Amino acid sequence: MSHADRNITGTPEALAVPARRARLQESWILLRRNRLALAGMVIFLLFFAVAVAGMFLTTGTSPALDPNLVRLQEKLRPPLSRANLNSLRPEEVPKSGVYLLGTDELGRDVFARMLQGAWVSLTVGFVAVGIAVVIGVVLGGLAGYFGRGPITVAGVLAVLLLGGAAVAAGTLPGSLRVLGVVVAVALAGVLVLLRRRRPGGLPSFLGLQILTVDMLITGLIDIMLCFPSFFLILTVVALLPASIYNIMVVIGITSWMGAARFVRAEFLSLREQDFVTAATALGVSDLRIIFRHMVPNAMAPVLVSATIGIAGAILAEAGLSFLGFGVPPPHATWGNILSDGKNYLFDAPWLTYIPGCAILVVVLSFNLFGEGLRDILNPKLRERH
Amino acid sequence: MTTLANNIILRGQGLRRYFPVRRGFLQRVMGWIKAVDGVDLKIPAARTLGLVGESGCGKSTLARLILKLDEPNEGTILYRDRDITHLSREEMKPYRRKMQIIFQDPYGSLNPRMTAGHTIEEGLRTIGLKDRDQRRRRVAELLEKVGMPAWAADRYPHEFSGGQRQRVGIARALSVEPELIICDEPVSALDVSIQAQILNLLRGLQRDLGLSYLFISHDLNVVEYMSEVVYDKHLNPYSDALFASMPVPDPAVKRIWQPLAGDVPSPFNPPPGCKFQNRCPLVEDRCRAAEIPLYQANGDHLVRCWKVLGR
Ligand SMILES: Nc1ncnc2c1ncn2[C@@H]1O[C@H](COP(=O)(O)OP(=O)(O)OP(=O)(O)O)[C@@H](O)[C@H]1O
Ligand code: SF4
Ligand SMILES: [Mg+2]
Numbered sequence: 001m002s003h004a005d006r007n008i009t010g011t012p013e014a015l016a017v018p019a020r021r022a023r024l025q026e027s028w029i030l031l032r033r034n035r036l037a038l039a040g041m042v043i044f045l046l047f048f049a050v051a052v053a054g055m056f057l058t059t060g061t062s063p064a065l066d067p068n069l070v071r072l073q074e075k076l077r078p079p080l081s082r083a084n085l086n087s088l089r090p091e092e093v094p095k096s097g098v099y100l101l102g103t104d105e106l107g108r109d110v111f112a113r114m115l116q117g118a119w120v121s122l123t124v125g126f127v128a129v130g131i132a133v134v135i136g137v138v139l140g141g142l143a144g145y146f147g148r149g150p151i152t153v154a155g156v157l158a159v160l161l162l163g164g165a166a167v168a169a170g171t172l173p174g175s176l177r178v179l180g181v182v183v184a185v186a187l188a189g190v191l192v193l194l195r196r197r198r199p200g201g202l203p204s205f206l207g208l209q210i211l212t213v214d215m216l217i218t219g220l221i222d223i224m225l226c227f228p229s230f231f232l233i234l235t236v237v238a239l240l241p242a243s244i245y246n247i248m249v250v251i252g253i254t255s256w257m258g259a260a261r262f263v264r265a266e267f268l269s270l271r272e273q274d275f276v277t278a279a280t281a282l283g284v285s286d287l288r289i290i291f292r293h294m295v296p297n298a299m300a301p302v303l304v305s306a307t308i309g310i311a312g313a314i315l316a317e318a319g320l321s322f323l324g325f326g327v328p329p330p331h332a333t334w335g336n337i338l339s340d341g342k343n344y345l346f347d348a349p350w351l352t353y354i355p356g357c358a359i360l361v362v363v364l365s366f367n368l369f370g371e372g373l374r375d376i377l378n379p380k381l382r383e384r385h
Numbered sequence: 386m387t388t389l390a391n392n393i394i395l396r397g398q399g400l401r402r403y404f405p406v407r408r409g410f411l412q413r414v415m416g417w418i419k420a421v422d423g424v425d426l427k428i429p430a431a432r433t434l435g436l437v438g439e440s441g442c443g444k445s446t447l448a449r450l451i452l453k454l455d456e457p458n459e460g461t462i463l464y465r466d467r468d469i470t471h472l473s474r475e476e477m478k479p480y481r482r483k484m485q486i487i488f489q490d491p492y493g494s495l496n497p498r499m500t501a502g503h504t505i506e507e508g509l510r511t512i513g514l515k516d517r518d519q520r521r522r523r524v525a526e527l528l529e530k531v532g533m534p535a536w537a538a539d540r541y542p543h544e545f546s547g548g549q550r551q552r553v554g555i556a557r558a559l560s561v562e563p564e565l566i567i568c569d570e571p572v573s574a575l576d577v578s579i580q581a582q583i584l585n586l587l588r589g590l591q592r593d594l595g596l597s598y599l600f601i602s603h604d605l606n607v608v609e610y611m612s613e614v615v616y617d618k619h620l621n622p623y624s625d626a627l628f629a630s631m632p633v634p635d636p637a638v639k640r641i642w643q644p645l646a647g648d649v650p651s652p653f654n655p656p657p658g659c660k661f662q663n664r665c666p667l668v669e670d671r672c673r674a675a676e677i678p679l680y681q682a683n684g685d686h687l688v689r690c691w692k693v694l695g696r
Contacts, residue, residue: 283481
């Protein structure tokens, strides 16, 4: 036994820590090798800058570029044509003196309108995908982490009661409303608490398991995937007042399934990993395990699908606006510029090609960047370098 | 070698864990994988119980049962004579910090997105060390204890070698000041030279901190080196065969070459009786008939074998 007691600390092996190579730097090297993804990222950043700049240039009381200023005497001017100073009042003259991308059928500056539309596309893309990712991560995480957890008769009753409370809040008159809500919420609370504290004190059928959490959520995902999503969005939008916020929300709540699936799959495999077991054995709380150990390790595929999802959301918004269900006029979006322009396809082709190409380039760049990200974030690829 | 100390830190009685095998469209249960099938064990305080067995024989499952990361289908787990088998999460809390685990795979056992320091701090947080500076200081102490420099705290797992990761894993286990550490093949994935360093580290820690170990391995040499008590599967003709097929470092020692033949029994609906019946050179009819009682032979070695029993 004596020879074992030597050399406990400070062994040569323990001191030799390899030189530090930052993750970010490594990612950058991988990205540089992937030309298409790099191009995608450059356009992504450019688009971001243009959209933010556009927001500042086209809003306010006297914007530098007014997207809504109508100059009927200057309608359908081709790109790069100079403003006709004789026919315009001084405040109508564009600041640069040139219609960079021409004017539309009402003589509005297409460059200004494209800038305004870029901001719409950017916000719709990011907010819709943000909503989708939050829903997807929460539902996918629940399915992956608590998947085997049973949903009992009591649980379903509690949810129904809470749903009833919500309906009561919306429909019942005055004092009845308060009563209805209080009774329903109290019943639901009693049900949940009693089942937690004294499961024996309740009729046993309440404890019957109907489903598992995982079955419920994967079922929901499958149902949502059955609908062709653009028509689903179209249907919902047709029922709602047209506004940019409704569009964002609707696109968001109809496109979370991909993220949910990714997160669920990642959680299922992460749950079996030794470092999660170690955290459980240390007594780390569920919440901390989920948010410190599992979410950061599950985010890579979500990030990829989100990047590609932004492209999808931009395309969906443009499609809706093109069909007239999108952001209401006079607010410009790439979709409604395209839609208005199609009537002048032969007289003023720039009205169609400019927004069309912008959509194409931005959507393509997001897709390429997303696919590049997937390669970069793939740990198997990383280990080779 | 002494006989089993009276001072038992953890006791497992008749532990069983069966996993259902589901097949087909309706996912009907078609049979059971008997991963742990009737295990009794006693881990002596401040000493080491060695557990030997081949891959897939349920060693890790047993470790999970003992740590209450999984529920046994049958049997009880006593921690210092307190039955912890059916404790709830909340009731289990005070016992969590008493028992820790070290894993085999140095790659999977550390969160790739956390620095070594943060990994070790997790344990410190759960035992209520609120002050950040105090935690950092304690992390440095723990790193030193496992033979790592303090600056390793700011490094990510991919910056360490396998042996270094194992050390970080040991520091994490030590962070909650446990009494018992379950070492689930902690050196199987390491180079031989580094294996020795880690084993020495573990022995040194045991001596300094009075730790108890349940030391799991499939390498009899390693278990011999670590343990005073070896559970099961020793001392029967089968383990003689295992010992015989083990490389002998000292050429002066001669062993009769006794190769192992036959199949490892499938854990899926295993046959009754001795688990070594397919491979044991001394197998007889009663080995195939019924469960064999656990027998204490030759001081601390526990055995399930008719040949030893009937001697
Ligand atoms: N969650 C589970 N569901 C179904 N079967 C399982 C589960 N966990 C383990 N098993 C099965 O139980 C048996 C024992 O597995 P275990 O990991 O405990 O073996 P082991 O002795 O640790 O092996 P190794 O030496 O390779 O680590 C295996 O056949 C395995 O397939
Ligand atoms: S019980 Fe029988 S089969 Fe098993 S090891 Fe002993 S002699 Fe061999
Ligand atoms: Mg194992």
